[in-house]
Amino acid sequence: MSIIVDKINYIYEAGTSFERHALKDVSCVIEKGEFIGLIGHTGSGKSTFIQHLNGLNKATSGHIYYDGQDIYEKGYNMKELRSKVGLVFQYPEHQLFESTIFKDVCFGPKNQGLSKQECELRAFESLKLVGLDEKFYYNSPFDLSGGQKRRVAIAGVLAMKPEVLILDEPTAGLDPKGRDEIFSVLENLRKTGITIILVSHSMEDVATHVDRIMVMNDGILKYDDTPKNVFRHHKELEEIGLAAPKVTYIMNDLKNAGFDVDTDAITIEEAKKSILEIL
Ligand SMILES: Nc1ncnc2c1ncn2[C@@H]1O[C@H](COP(=O)(O)OP(=O)(O)OP(=O)(O)O)[C@@H](O)[C@H]1O
Numbered sequence: 001m002s003i004i005v006d007k008i009n010y011i012y013e014a015g016t017s018f019e020r021h022a023l024k025d026v027s028c029v030i031e032k033g034e035f036i037g038l039i040g041h042t043g044s045g046k047s048t049f050i051q052h053l054n055g056l057n058k059a060t061s062g063h064i065y066y067d068g069q070d071i072y073e074k075g076y077n078m079k080e081l082r083s084k085v086g087l088v089f090q091y092p093e094h095q096l097f098e099s100t101i102f103k104d105v106c107f108g109p110k111n112q113g114l115s116k117q118e119c120e121l122r123a124f125e126s127l128k129l130v131g132l133d134e135k136f137y138y139n140s141p142f143d144l145s146g147g148q149k150r151r152v153a154i155a156g157v158l159a160m161k162p163e164v165l166i167l168d169e170p171t172a173g174l175d176p177k178g179r180d181e182i183f184s185v186l187e188n189l190r191k192t193g194i195t196i197i198l199v200s201h202s203m204e205d206v207a208t209h210v211d212r213i214m215v216m217n218d219g220i221l222k223y224d225d226t227p228k229n230v231f232r233h234h235k236e237l238e239e240i241g242l243a244a245p246k247v248t249y250i251m252n253d254l255k256n257a258g259f260d261v262d263t264d265a266i267t268i269e270e271a272k273k274s275i276l277e278i279l
Helices: 046-053 078-084 101-111 116-129 146-158 176-190 203-207 227-231 234-239 246-256 268-278
Strands: 002-012 020-031 035-039 061-066 085-088 164-168 195-200 212-217 220-225
Touching: 002 046, 020 046, 020 061, 020 195, 020 220, 035 046, 035 203, 046 085, 046 164, 046 195, 078 085, 085 146, 101 116, 101 146, 116 146, 116 176, 146 164, 146 176, 176 195, 195 203, 203 212, 203 227, 212 227, 220 227, 227 234, 234 246, 246 268
Parallel strands: 035 195, 035 212, 085 164, 164 195
Antiparallel strands: 002 020, 002 061, 212 220
């Protein structure tokens, strides 16, 4: 699996007084198994960008290649692309509607025309992947906690066996327990080799999990690098209303105060190790 995004632009309401240039010459390459955090403040273009990756939006100009094939070429199978690139929308629990959790997770594969047996097998596999206890499978999804509902919604997308899983703000509105549940699911999923793109407002949330951070600002892909390399730009990030993890600031303050600490530390563990080394 690979996705090549080549200089895409997207303009909402082109030619009207509401025209909005939401993506500006965005280019990147996404490879199998990557765990990417897509960060930016409200209105920076994150949702618009991810909706291009599974063909929900068509770029005004530029190209996207999935496994080397131009998805805008005449005759390209968009339906298949949508099953390969699974999208978990914001507040996905609003789309749970079946009477039981199990039926809800079966809905996607059923829609793909798979046999009842295959749908049920996939539902079991994906509910297992998101770590939901079997005792809940035949309960109503509405009896679950916020974190559990989100996990069911993620299982619903996983049941379609996507190669890429995109999650738009999957922890929004959850309490810390629910947030930890989601990150532990994502950590388990990454071991399966699936490519994960996590959209978030919060550097703190993604910093310790992802391998790569893409920062969007006003429709431009401003940074696309490892978390450490991105956080080296913490001053520029602040200028666009974002912040590096708190640890980055603490380590920089210590450095400025004359201590020889690792200013690239982005987890509490790395910071502790670096501080202990100088004591
Ligand atoms: N349907 C639409 N019609 C017109 N403009 C839109 C539409 N959807 C988004 N926009 C505009 O395009 C820009 C990018 O929006 P987008 O939703 O992609 O940003 P975002 O980073 O996902 O924001 P959020 O974090 O709030 O979801 C914004 O200026 C937004 O107002």
